[in-house]
Amino acid sequence: MKRSGATSPEGAPRSRGPALAAPRLLGAAFVAGLVLLWQAASLAGVLKPFYFPPPSRLALAFWELAWEGFPEGVRIGTHILITLARIGQGYLLAVGVAIPLGILIGRSSVLDRLSLPIITFARSVATLSLLPLVIVWFGVGELSKVLLIAYGCFWVMLTNVIAGVKYIDPLLIRAAQTLDTSPAGIFVRVVLPAALPRMFAGARVALGVGFMVIVGAEMIGTIQGLGALIMEARTYYRTDISVVGMVAIGLFGFGISVGLERLERVLLPWHRGLESVRR
Amino acid sequence: MTKASRWKDSSLGVVGVLGLLAVWEALTRSGAVNPVIFPPPTAAVAGALAKVPPRDLWEHVSTSLLRILWGFGVGAGLGILVGIASGWYRTLGALTQPVIDLIRPIPPLAWIPMAIIWFGLGEPSKVFVIFLGAFFPVVTNAYKGMTGVDPILLRAAQTMGLSGPRLLLQVAIPAAMPDIATGLRVGWGLSFGVLVAAELIAADAGMGFMIMHARQSGEIGVIIFGIILIGVTNLLTDYGIGEVIRRKVGRWHAT
Amino acid sequence: MAKIEIRGVTKRYESEDAAQGLAVENVSLTIEDNEFVTLVGRSGCGKTTLLNIIAGLVEPTGGEVLVNGRRVTGPGGGKGMVFQQHALFPWLTAIQNVEFGCKSRGMPPAERRGSAAQLIELVGLRGSEEKYPGELSGGMQQRVAIARALALDPEILLMDEPFGALDELTRIEMQGELLRVWSTRKKTVVFVTHSITEALMLSDRIVVLSARPGRIRQECAIDLPRPRERANPRVIALYEEIWRNLS
Numbered sequence: 001m002k003r004s005g006a007t008s009p010e011g012a013p014r015s016r017g018p019a020l021a022a023p024r025l026l027g028a029a030f031v032a033g034l035v036l037l038w039q040a041a042s043l044a045g046v047l048k049p050f051y052f053p054p055p056s057r058l059a060l061a062f063w064e065l066a067w068e069g070f071p072e073g074v075r076i077g078t079h080i081l082i083t084l085a086r087i088g089q090g091y092l093l094a095v096g097v098a099i100p101l102g103i104l105i106g107r108s109s110v111l112d113r114l115s116l117p118i119i120t121f122a123r124s125v126a127t128l129s130l131l132p133l134v135i136v137w138f139g140v141g142e143l144s145k146v147l148l149i150a151y152g153c154f155w156v157m158l159t160n161v162i163a164g165v166k167y168i169d170p171l172l173i174r175a176a177q178t179l180d181t182s183p184a185g186i187f188v189r190v191v192l193p194a195a196l197p198r199m200f201a202g203a204r205v206a207l208g209v210g211f212m213v214i215v216g217a218e219m220i221g222t223i224q225g226l227g228a229l230i231m232e233a234r235t236y237y238r239t240d241i242s243v244v245g246m247v248a249i250g251l252f253g254f255g256i257s258v259g260l261e262r263l264e265r266v267l268l269p270w271h272r273g274l275e276s277v278r279r
Numbered sequence: 280m281t282k283a284s285r286w287k288d289s290s291l292g293v294v295g296v297l298g299l300l301a302v303w304e305a306l307t308r309s310g311a312v313n314p315v316i317f318p319p320p321t322a323a324v325a326g327a328l329a330k331v332p333p334r335d336l337w338e339h340v341s342t343s344l345l346r347i348l349w350g351f352g353v354g355a356g357l358g359i360l361v362g363i364a365s366g367w368y369r370t371l372g373a374l375t376q377p378v379i380d381l382i383r384p385i386p387p388l389a390w391i392p393m394a395i396i397w398f399g400l401g402e403p404s405k406v407f408v409i410f411l412g413a414f415f416p417v418v419t420n421a422y423k424g425m426t427g428v429d430p431i432l433l434r435a436a437q438t439m440g441l442s443g444p445r446l447l448l449q450v451a452i453p454a455a456m457p458d459i460a461t462g463l464r465v466g467w468g469l470s471f472g473v474l475v476a477a478e479l480i481a482a483d484a485g486m487g488f489m490i491m492h493a494r495q496s497g498e499i500g501v502i503i504f505g506i507i508l509i510g511v512t513n514l515l516t517d518y519g520i521g522e523v524i525r526r527k528v529g530r531w532h533a534t
Numbered sequence: 535m536a537k538i539e540i541r542g543v544t545k546r547y548e549s550e551d552a553a554q555g556l557a558v559e560n561v562s563l564t565i566e567d568n569e570f571v572t573l574v575g576r577s578g579c580g581k582t583t584l585l586n587i588i589a590g591l592v593e594p595t596g597g598e599v600l601v602n603g604r605r606v607t608g609p610g611g612g613k614g615m616v617f618q619q620h621a622l623f624p625w626l627t628a629i630q631n632v633e634f635g636c637k638s639r640g641m642p643p644a645e646r647r648g649s650a651a652q653l654i655e656l657v658g659l660r661g662s663e664e665k666y667p668g669e670l671s672g673g674m675q676q677r678v679a680i681a682r683a684l685a686l687d688p689e690i691l692l693m694d695e696p697f698g699a700l701d702e703l704t705r706i707e708m709q710g711e712l713l714r715v716w717s718t719r720k721k722t723v724v725f726v727t728h729s730i731t732e733a734l735m736l737s738d739r740i741v742v743l744s745a746r747p748g749r750i751r752q753e754c755a756i757d758l759p760r761p762r763e764r765a766n767p768r769v770i771a772l773y774e775e776i777w778r779n780l781s
Binding site: 023024026027028030031034050051117118120121124125126127128129130131132133135136211212215216219220226227230231233234239242243245246247249250251253254257 | 294298299369370372373374376377378381382384385386387388389390391392393395396397471472474475476479480486487490491493494497499502503505506507509510511513514517
Binding site: 169174175177178179181185190193269270 | 591638667685
């Protein structure tokens with residue numbers, strides 16, 4: 001996949017600007033510049049710190065969260081762990097069921113056709129719209145949040161697993177057949193490995209969904225967790241804490257996504273080669 | 280794919296709903312599932328319509344749709360502009376992409392409290408959050424589409440005398456359309472999810488609000504009705520967008 | 535007994551237009567042990583279909599194929615195949631690809647490693663064992679594909695335009711390589727191509743197939759010793775003859 005850097009396709013027309021020596025450097029400098037501008041504007045009184053907490057304020061707020069905790073002494077570490085735990089449980093539950101089920105459905109055209117309407121509809125249900133229902137059935141505790149995350153992650157993962165198993169190059173299967181491989185052998189040694197890239201893609205998207213859902217789920221009925229933190233801070237007019245919470249979620253979401261990408265590169269070393277050749 | 284089979288596939292979602300509803304109805308009627316916790320669809324719908332008169336219902340739905348149209352409109356519009364410009368002009372891209380990449384991981388919903396601080400409790404705060412939901416997928420895909428344009432196409436056009444803005448408009452953008460279209464579709468879906476969540480958390484009208492309000496009065500029927508209503512609306516609008524995309528892009532690009 | 539006997543094979547695919555649906559019509563052919571036979575024809579003349587039928591990957595609508603006197607009912611079982619798009623498993627290294635069939639047969643690891651290594655050496659890829667297909671050039675990929683097919687020591691080698699995706703120079707090189715490998719490990723080869731020159735360079739016998747539906751138009755034996763020269767007048771004469779037949 002083309003890295004979304006600022007590099008244009010090879011031999012791009014000169015009309016689009018001078019060649020950049022180090023686009024990354026430029027980008028980083030720009031970001032740093034913006035942050036400095038932000039800080040300066042706040043000091044100069046142009047940006048009110050309440051509405052746009054400057055980096056200095058954010059650093060202090062982070063410190064406060066790390067040592068004293070907010071609200072009621074809950075430290076940032078606890079918030080982070082609780083949020084991650086909720087996502088983790090929901091995610092693992094979803095993926096754990098989606099993989100075997102998806103493989104089953106993907107291999108059977110009957111099941112595939114039967115499940116398609118159900119899956120299509122279930123996916124169109126906005127996960128968070130289930131929040132009130134889940135609360136009525138299961139209360140405002142942890143279970144509700146985990147189930148909600150599981151719901152969101154499940155359908156995305158399922159669709160991708162099914163697609164991965166369904167759309168395998170038939171040529172590969174033919175090749176395996178000419179090599180005296182039994183149907184079971186073909187399934188384990190050809191179908192599954194060939195489906196892995198797609199399953200990983202699904203895993204990454206599902207994780208993104210998990211992060212999206214948890215923020216909404218935590219904004220109601222709890223004071224622990226990053227989503228709760230962001231929401232609670234507002235009632236105390238602590239915008240600086242809200243923003244720290246936002247940044248924290250963004251960082252973790254990004255970090256875990258990168259982590260998954262690294263994992264994929266380790267587990268599927270051949271896939272990158274394929275992609276770079278295809279370009 | 281023939282028109283008939285496309286229609287078939289898209290209406291499958293609705294079929295799924297009906298099928299599920301039928302099973303559900305049977306289960307609750309026969310008493311296998313406790314009808315208090317899990318009211319049968321017919322009772323749910325009837326109850327819902329009784330508790331929420333059609334006029335109110337229409338107000339909720341239209342409020343939601345208006346919000347999402349505004350949010351998506353601005354978000355997708357800006358996203359396309361920024362994405363195309365960033366993809367075409369390298370310097371601009373070098374500046375915008377890192378900033379976008381840094382902000383994108385923050386879920387739109389996390390912006391709600393700040394949005395309320397900035398814009399108050401009214402419409403703009405919701406529209407803003409929906410705007411965020413639409414903006415990022417659109418800008419990312421537009422950028423990817425633009426940077427991924429096959430240089431061969433550009434060179435061919437240049438040999439025919441095209442350059443500058445004409446090259447951009449007549450060759451690059453059309454070539455990037457499939458990715459842009461994907462971005463729009465994903466952005467819409469995301470906007471929808473954000474809309475619902477935003478209405479659950481901080482609103483006094485709209486479909487999300489309707490369900491949340493029903494929870495407080497314990498009216499499960501209304502909740503379920505609302506959930507299905509939202510789902511069906513999502514399906515129909517997604518189908519609509521899909522159709523438009525297919526007509527514009529689908530002929531030459533098999534998605 | 536002939537190695538391969540193709541008796542009145544017909545293949546029809548479901549299609550609205552009856553003529554369109556007929557890929558191969560009433561083809562009968564005998565191929566002897568260790569013979570190198572090439573099927574030549576335009577694209578779409580059914581030669582690939584015929585090869586797939588011999589391989590047992592596709593069932594004929596009419597007629598049958600006998601190998602060693604017994605009817606072909608499925609793929610594998612001594613019928614190795616090389617495809618145009620190499621069909622190598624992208625998640626396995628070169629040597630793992632070559633070993634694949636041996637693993638399917640239940641050969642113990644040490645043995646199959648050794649056998650695979652020998653074959654990699656034979657096709658001239660020593661040093662590239664641990665590379666993934668995505669890291670190899672087109673020519674190298676096809677060498678791996680050939681090695682993989684040979685790993686099970688098949689009696690018959692079926693090759694479906696294996697060099698079609700390669701550039702001219704690599705193609706000529708690969709033709710030479712194939713002949714070299716074939717001379718070391720004699721097999722019955724059925725080769726499919728649309729290049730008359732390639733057929734002339736490689737085969738003992740050329741079978742020309744007409745366009746849709748595929749029928750045998752001409753057979754000609756080539757008794758020239760290998761390696762053959764493109765400029766050889768006999769070769770040129772045969773080229774003209776086949777060319778006329780195909781047009």
